[in-house]
Amino acid sequence: MLPQAFTSAPSVDQSNFRFHCIGCGDFPTTAGQDFRCAHCGDLLEITFPRWKDTKPNAEELRSIWSARRLSSERIDLSRVDLSGVWRFRELLPGFSSGEATAGKSDPQVITLREGNTPLYELPQCARITGVPRLFAKHQGMNPTGSFKDTGMTVAATFARRAGFQWVACASTGNTSASMAAYAARGGLRSLVLVPEGKISWSKLSQALDYGAVTCQLRTDFDGCLRLLQELVVRAPVYQLNSINPFRLEGQKTLAIELLEQLNWHPPDHIIVPGGNLGNSSAIGKALLEMRDLGLISRLPKLSVIQAAGANALVRTIREADGKQLVSVRPETRATAIRIGNPASWKKAVHVLQATGGACEEVSEIEIAQAKAEIGAEGIGCEPASAVTLAGLKKLVMQKFVKPDESVVLVLTGNLLKDPDYTIDFHRGDLFKSDTSAEISLKPLRRPPIVLDATLDAVMRTLEQAEKA
Ligand code: F0G
Numbered sequence: 001m002l003p004q005a006f007t008s009a010p011s012v013d014q015s016n017f018r019f020h021c022i023g024c025g026d027f028p029t030t031a032g033q034d035f036r037c038a039h040c041g042d043l044l045e046i047t048f049p050r051w052k053d054t055k056p057n058a059e060e061l062r063s064i065w066s067a068r069r070l071s072s073e074r075i076d077l078s079r080v081d082l083s084g085v086w087r088f089r090e091l092l093p094g095f096s097s098g099e100a101t102a103g104k105s106d107p108q109v110i111t112l113r114e115g116n117t118p119l120y121e122l123p124q125c126a127r128i129t130g131v132p133r134l135f136a137k138h139q140g141m142n143p144t145g146s147f148k149d150t151g152m153t154v155a156a157t158f159a160r161r162a163g164f165q166w167v168a169c170a171s172t173g174n175t176s177a178s179m180a181a182y183a184a185r186g187g188l189r190s191l192v193l194v195p196e197g198k199i200s201w202s203k204l205s206q207a208l209d210y211g212a213v214t215c216q217l218r219t220d221f222d223g224c225l226r227l228l229q230e231l232v233v234r235a236p237v238y239q240l241n242s243i244n245p246f247r248l249e250g251q252k253t254l255a256i257e258l259l260e261q262l263n264w265h266p267p268d269h270i271i272v273p274g275g276n277l278g279n280s281s282a283i284g285k286a287l288l289e290m291r292d293l294g295l296i297s298r299l300p301k302l303s304v305i306q307a308a309g310a311n312a313l314v315r316t317i318r319e320a321d322g323k324q325l326v327s328v329r330p331e332t333r334a335t336a337i338r339i340g341n342p343a344s345w346k347k348a349v350h351v352l353q354a355t356g357g358a359c360e361e362v363s364e365i366e367i368a369q370a371k372a373e374i375g376a377e378g379i380g381c382e383p384a385s386a387v388t389l390a391g392l393k394k395l396v397m398q399k400f401v402k403p404d405e406s407v408v409l410v411l412t413g414n415l416l417k418d419p420d421y422t423i424d425f426h427r428g429d430l431f432k433s434d435t436s437a438e439i440s441l442k443p444l445r446r447p448p449i450v451l452d453a454t455l456d457a458v459m460r461t462l463e464q465a466e467k468a
């Protein structure tokens with residue numbers, strides 16, 4: 001039987017942050033289970049009004065964060081300093097300023113040592129795009145293989161602090177994998193709603209392994225999310241979709257860590273895939289906050305790339321000037337971003353406009369090609385992440401990105417997240433009925449070769465590969 005204790009709004013200590021409605025500007029003292037404003041129904045965000053009077057000092061922050069990263073006293077595994085998210089806790093909700101500087105272990109924090117992800121150079125993709133200073137921030141190197149972990153550690157921690165026993169999400173796969181893992185670590189139970197047949201087996205298997213109650217619903221992601229909204233007002237479950245503003249706070253640390261890795265010299269461009277649009281909103285929020293706190297002197301342009309078959313934000317900007325959402329019926333093999341009705345579209349429009357970024361769409365063939373090119377760098381990513389490289393090529397053609405500018409692609413998911421896609425691509429099955437696509441992609445394909453188990457056969461194959 002479901003516990004009956006927590007049917008009301010989560011009550012959490014708000015001493016270091018406030019909820020703020022992005023629509024009417026209200027500052028509610030609590031957030032309802034749907035994280036929407038009780039007056040106007042718009043989404044809530046988290047703000048830090050105290051920064052107005054006692055602004056954290058940029059130089060001090062940089063040195064605290066760096067000391068935590070380099071500390072040789074990181075032996076106590078429960079210390080939050082080991083997390084690449086909580087290391088930046090001065091810019092997160094949840095710690096009072098005294099606690100933050102003390103850096104003490106917090107038994108309530110649920111962490112898998114997320115964050116601390118690598119920033120790679122992409123020399124081959126740099127040659128292909130004609131942008132020499134090209135980097136990838138690989139969020140697929142997080143504990144469950146996607147960027148979701150950075151948000152989940154914060155939001156799951158708040159779920160536990162608020163006393164919830166159940167957490168739930170609608171997902172295209174990665175959120176559910178991440179949520180299930182953090183719930184398991186934190187002794188919480190988790191409920192997953194995913195569209196049947198529309199998420200990769202790899203992601204589904206994670207949710208199962210981490211012990212989630214996993215429901216495959218006969219609908220798409222948007223249908224799952226709609227149902228979740230109804231569920232959370234009826235049952236005492238805490239929702240962990242990116243509507244939950246604590247998720248976005250954790251995801252902000254991607255941008256903070258990136259700037260730290262670049263020695264606080266902002267890149268000219270950051271390019272991110274867009275699905276439900278939580279991540280772009282989070283990265284943009286971090287950039288604006290870092291600028292306001294004096295951690296960076298100028299804003300990178302944040303651009304969002306979508307699959308052409310799931311291009312709600314692109315159409316919202318082109319057809320409605322960013323003023324109202326143009327929903328679409330989504331279709332793409334990049335299943336992580338197969339979303340037609342993105343919840344955080346308003347937040348994303350805001351950060352695009354504030355940073356001067358672009359919004360583009362890319363075709364299925366462009367995604368497949370870009371994914372293979374990133375793979376050929378020895379890095380690899382899932383299809384949704386590859387939209388960033390495909391989008392960059394377009395932005396270079398449009399001269400929005402100039403060859404002398406620096407660019408960071410945010411790779412959101414690990415290659416192993418969707419092995420079926422990769423195998424279909426290399427076997428030539430991805431665009432089976434489209435011969436011209438298969439011809440243009442053939443040079444990038446490396447199909448597996450079945451041979452007799454003889455030395456001769458392998459030697460011949462080696463010689464042929466050497467000549468090719
Ligand atoms: N890349 C990957 C690998 C994703 O899993 C997602 C979203 C995105 C990009 C888009 O991020 O939604 O913040 O704009 N996946 C969600 C999920 C929807 O349920 O796993 P967004």
